[in-house]
Amino acid sequence: MTDADSAFNDVSQKETATGKALTGQRLRSLAFAYLAKKEFSKAQLRSKLLEKDAIPSEVDALLDELAQQNYQSDERMAGMLVRSNLRQGRGPQRIQQQLKKYHIDSTLAEHDLSEVDWFAEALACKIKKFGEDVASDPKIKAKQIRFLQYRGYQMDVIMRVIHHKAED
Missing domain, CATH: 1.10.10 (Arc Repressor Mutant, subunit A)
Structure with missing residues (x-):
């Protein structure tokens, strides 16, 4: 194969790749199909559409339109x-x-x-896992603290929760 032949093949491969790119109504239909299944953030939807060989400028324009019409909302x-x-x-x-x-x-x-009462949420989480009793054993307290930290609660809330008694 000569250099001219390989150059022609490269150009023809690029043309077929762009010929299969999602544009117009096909792109719009795919975006609606994704949004019909579940809610997506703008960044997620953009990446999903770009995975399907869509043109980035068309995707951005479509996403702006979908957000303006409230079909997609972060x-x-x-x-x-x-x-x-x-x-x-x-x-x-x-x-x-x-x-x-x-x-x-x-x-x-x-x-x-x-609007969330984080103490009540953390307390419910602790009670569901460990019960209502206040632990006196340091190992059990440490286990409860680690559990609530892993769940994403802040330390001041955690300390109030593990020392909370039902009659408080």
Whole structure:
């Protein structure tokens, strides 16, 4: 194969690759199909569409349009993440990690996070795992502290929870 032949093959491969790129209605349909299944952050949806060989400028324009028409909303996604993580017994630090994982600005979840009684959430989590008794053994207390830290609760809340008695 000559250099001219290999150059022709490179050009033709690029043309076929761009010919198969998602554009227009196909791109829009795929975006709606993803959003119909579950909520996505803007960054997640962008990466999923780019995986399908979509043109970045068209993806950005489509995402702006979807956000403007409220089909895609990072604020809605942030609220969903907060509620989901609360149901799983996770604290504010773990929720912040989740927001970063999905590339969502943490300020979008501030309202939802500020309404939570973190002491009550941590206490419910501790009672579910260890019961209502206050541990006197340092090893058991350390185990409870580690558990609540892993769940993402702050140390001041954890200390109040592990010393909390039912009659308080």
